[in-house]
Amino acid sequence: MRQAGRCLPEYRAIRKHHSLLEIVRQPELCAEVTLQPVDRLGVDAAIVFSDITLPFFGLGIDFEIQSGVGPVVDRPVREPADVERLAVFDPLSDVAELLEAIALIRRASAVPLIGFAGAPFTLAAYLVEGRPSRRFHLVKGFMHQHPVAWRELMERLTDATIAHLTAQVEAGAQALQVFDSWIGALSPSDYRESIQLHMERLFGGLPDVPTIHFGTDTAGLLPSMVAAGGDVIGLDWRIDLDRGWEIAGDRGVQGNLDPVVAAGPREVAERQTRAILAAAGGRRGHIFNLGHGVLPHTPVENLKRLVELVHEETA
Ligand code: 1CP
Numbered sequence: 001m002r003q004a005g006r007c008l009p010e011y012r013a014i015r016k017h018h019s020l021l022e023i024v025r026q027p028e029l030c031a032e033v034t035l036q037p038v039d040r041l042g043v044d045a046a047i048v049f050s051d052i053t054l055p056f057f058g059l060g061i062d063f064e065i066q067s068g069v070g071p072v073v074d075r076p077v078r079e080p081a082d083v084e085r086l087a088v089f090d091p092l093s094d095v096a097e098l099l100e101a102i103a104l105i106r107r108a109s110a111v112p113l114i115g116f117a118g119a120p121f122t123l124a125a126y127l128v129e130g131r132p133s134r135r136f137h138l139v140k141g142f143m144h145q146h147p148v149a150w151r152e153l154m155e156r157l158t159d160a161t162i163a164h165l166t167a168q169v170e171a172g173a174q175a176l177q178v179f180d181s182w183i184g185a186l187s188p189s190d191y192r193e194s195i196q197l198h199m200e201r202l203f204g205g206l207p208d209v210p211t212i213h214f215g216t217d218t219a220g221l222l223p224s225m226v227a228a229g230g231d232v233i234g235l236d237w238r239i240d241l242d243r244g245w246e247i248a249g250d251r252g253v254q255g256n257l258d259p260v261v262a263a264g265p266r267e268v269a270e271r272q273t274r275a276i277l278a279a280a281g282g283r284r285g286h287i288f289n290l291g292h293g294v295l296p297h298t299p300v301e302n303l304k305r306l307v308e309l310v311h312e313e314t315a
Contacts, residue, residue, distance in 0.1 A: 007295070023049060027100040030097070031105045031108055048102055055161075056126075089163060105172070106172035115169060117176075119215075140190075154194070180225075184215055188224060211229070234255060273310065288310045
């Protein structure tokens with residue numbers, strides 16, 4: 001997750017001269033940045049360099065990615081009429097360069113390539129809040145105050161996400177990750193009532209490649225998220241991997257080292273990595289990963305060592 005993040009010096013060197021959106025719009029540059037963590041860390045898969053907010057331009061929403069903040073939307077969605085003014089996202093024209101980058105990456109590397117998109121709730125969080133939020137009061141408020149407009153918003157974002165992911169597979173992506181990063185802000189009953197049906201439609205509408213369903217703070221939501229779909233369930237560090245896997249049942253699991261631990265003392269990171277592998281117990285279907293994105297101050301050497309350790313232990 002956000003593998004390139006801000007922790008690789010070669011990424012930072014490129015970011016000195018190009019904004020994130022500029023990188024995504026230049027297929028050669030996007031391919032280069034996508035493969036940096038693969039070359040440097042030896043991870044087993046690449047995730048295309050993009051951002052979940054990229055489809056916003058196609059929806060007619062102007063935004064910028066502010067450094068040290070994240071995505072900031074020009075005119076947030078605050079009223080039902082704002083939902084009606086959203087345009088229809090067409091990946092072939094709206095993210096053509098990204099699709100070109102995917103084809104380039106496939107030609108340049110034999111490592112499997114993961115495409116991704118944001119899930120409807122997490123996209124709506126940025127559209128309604130207008131910027132990164134911790135409490136999500138505005139988006140949750142919108143959901144309860146305007147149930148009809150909310151449903152319309154979820155339907156449109158579900159359509160956009162299916163189109164975005166399908167186009168990435170057609171361009172060459174071999175697996176898909178759906179990021180519902182902020183879904184943990186909801187109660188289990190609100191998830192079941194206002195989100196789950198859209199997530200079911202989303203997973204049901206994807207091409208036949210392996211899918212990863214990821215969120216954070218989801219310990220209480222996992223049964224519903226598993227029911228909604230995904231071949232692999234992403235777990236953050238707030239639940240023991242074996243406990244999360246019990247809930248995921250016959251699916252695979254991805255996770256779940258705390259990013260702070262990956263950034264911290266090497267011995268602690270190694271010990272906790274071994275503990276996660278022990279909890280997986282050699283079962284098929286575990287993708288070792290952090291429970292969320294790499295923190296920018298993470299020493300590259302720590303990440304290299306963890307990749308090596310996982311390879312040694314699971315050889
Ligand atoms: O190679 C890679 O680094 C992967 C590319 C990638 C991915 C998978 C980026 C580039 N963004 C994402 C997904 C993404 N973007 C998610 C889902 C994953 C997660 O939960 O981390 C989310 C929530 C975003 C939104 C976003 N974009 C944030 C979070 C803001 C918040 O609400 O806290 C931020 C900081 C960004 C900017 C961004 N996108 C990507 C990078 C490397 C960065 C860092 C900034 C930079 O280099 O300028």
